[in-house]
Amino acid sequence: MLLENKVFEDLAIGDREELRRLCTLDDLIVFANVSGNHNPMHLADHDGDGDGIPEALCPGMFVGSLISAVLGNVLPGAGTLYRSQQFDFLGRASAGDELISSVEVIAKDAATGCVTLKTEVRQARDDSVILRGEAVVEAPKVRIHSDVADLPGLIVQRHRHFDALLDRAAPLPALRTAVACPEDANSLGGALLARDHTLIDPIFVGDAARIRATAQDMGADLTGIEVIDIPDHARAATRAVALVNEGRADALMKGHLHTDQLLRPAIDRATGLRGGRRFTHVFVMDVPGLAHPLLVTDAAINIAPDLKTKVDIVQNAIDVAHAIGIEVPKVGVLSAVETVNPDIPSSIDAALLSKMAERGQITGGIVDGPLAMDNAVDMAAARTKGIVSPVAGQADILVVPGLDAGNMLAKQLTYISHAEAAGVVMGARVPIILNSRADDDMSRLASCAVAALHHHRVSGKVSGQGSAK
Incomplete structure (x- = not known):
């Protein structure tokens, strides 16, 4: 100016x-x-x-x-x-x-x-x-x-998108959730906080003595919560999955156990929760200064996904975006460059995913790539490079080349840009709430809200289809 x-x-x-x-x-x-x-x-x-x-x-x-x-x-x-x-x-x-x-x-x-x-x-x-x-x-x-064009700007660290998520989920019935091994203060506290916000109706599966001792140390009340005593983590995870198969739970939630221990029984072909797509992880991120929630996928499960897996990664993320209120999500498929380079496999995959979306093999969103990070999220960068695209500069979903890139991106947004991150696993028959030990209360609540919103959207479709027949 x-x-x-x-x-x-x-x-x-x-x-x-x-x-x-x-x-x-x-x-x-x-x-x-x-x-x-x-x-x-x-x-x-x-x-x-x-x-x-x-x-x-x-x-x-x-x-x-x-x-x-x-x-x-x-x-x-x-x-x-x-x-x-x-x-x-x-x-x-x-x-x-x-x-x-x-x-x-x-x-x-x-x-x-x-x-x-x-x-x-x-x-x-x-x-x-x-x-x-x-x-x-x-x-x-x-x-x-x-x-004074060079005057430093200000970004307020206010997480309005997660506040909106919680408001959106508040009227919904509490999601019946099997919580595997909530045996430390973080996991137990997160589950109880989500219960207090009526986001979930939990069943605890794990070492009952440790769960009750942790609750006592926290001054927490477990009245009304079923606790299934299975001290072994692997067996507890298997039982939590079984609760879903028995119709007693509509979601699975990670407690104080390793992610692979929770997912192993979930992906079992005979007794697991497979739903027809690959299991993929989606971060829903509330980045201060960004006008909309940002989804990052896959940053936690698929290490080096091939094209077929990336199709599921994209479709699962679009489904999550729909659940949280983004009607036509814009999907930016990331690479190191914004043009197809035969020497960079991720740029080829990005171009193929874009074409597959054009031909109806991926539905519900607008997919474009390859896009570099800058021109995926910044309109000025996209214009500078002459990129004409309905996605460039305004992506709602960022699809990363592999787990390394996704994990780094999500953690950079969290620890450098002060973003909050909610995490869910899609592709199963029910949402799997995947919290990190480092997550704070808002992240845990938002993860439960995303799961509840997705379940409500899917179950609403199923019931609607049933009533129409």
């Missing part, structure tokens, strides 16, 4: 300027952190006056600060310094309101080089005045042309 100021001599009585600003929830969080004012009246997820409704009102001084933006950027502009500011607050603004802040020169003092300005903030929707006042400033002494 190029700024050009006005020095004292340039200013005339009646000079007027204004700026518009859409106030967002993120603005309120940033202001709370910067100012130290954590009044719950100004935070979207809190009820500040006890009426049961979150207010998300813009703080008065945040609204007032919009005046300083006009003074410092436009009139008089760069070099302006405050002497005084008086405000009368005549109304309120909330997150989502567009505000117009304006200043008008009403007096000049040549002896001091100061200028007095009438200040005002109005609601854009009806032009009502919510703030009125008067500012005295020292006008700039030197004409300045300033470019």
Whole structure:
């Protein structure tokens, strides 16, 4: 943004300027952190006056600060310094309101080089005045042309997409879930937290003495939860799978045992949970600053998938995207390059997957590749490279070449970009909730929410088909 100021001599009585600003929830969080004012009246997820409704009102001084933006950027502009500011607050603004802040020169003092300005903030929707006042400033002494394009940006670490997932899953019936070996505080606590949020209705399978001792150490109540005592992890996992086959559970959840111990009985051809596709893992990630959830697959199960496996990886991820509310997911198939290179197998697979989607062999989404990471998620990068695609720059799903790349990408997003990650295994007859020991409460809740939403979508289709016959 190029700024050009006005020095004292340039200013005339009646000079007027204004700026518009859409106030967002993120603005309120940033202001709370910067100012130290954590009044719950100004935070979207809190009820500040006890009426049961979150207010998300813009703080008065945040609204007032919009005046300083006009003074410092436009009139008089760069070099302006405050002497005084008086405000009368005549109304309120909330997150989502567009505000117009304006200043008008009403007096000049040549002896001091100061200028007095009438200040005002109005609601854009009806032009009502919510703030009125008067500012005295020292006008700039030197004409300045300033470019602030390089001003560092801010990203709020707020996980709104997972909040929306939990809201979406809240009305659903609790998902009957067999939890294998919830014998430590993380796994047991996650399962109990999901139960308290009515996301799952758990059955615990594992070492009953350890489960109860862990619950006692946590001060947790197991009343009403069935606990099946099987101390051996392999046998406990087998029994958890059997609960699904018996119709007593509609999902499987990993506790304090190795992933392969849980999946081994699930993939058994005779007694497992095979559903016609390969088992594949999908991360649903809430990345701060990204306008939509991002799915990454496969980052946990298939080490070096061939083309046939990648078809299942893509289709399973599309199904998850549908379950969480993405109607037509855009699938970017990643490679190191965005053109087909015979020496890079992943670029060939990506091109074939794209063509297979065009021919109806993969359904429910738009698939394109090969795409490099930058032009899959960044529109400017895609435009710079001349890529014309409905997926490039706006992918909802990233399909990685292999487990190494997927695992690295997911962990980079988690530990460097501060993303939250929910993990589910698809391809089985029921969703398998696959949590990591390092997952926090939000990740565990979101994993359960994804599983519940998927089960509800699939079971709804089945029941609908049955009623139509």
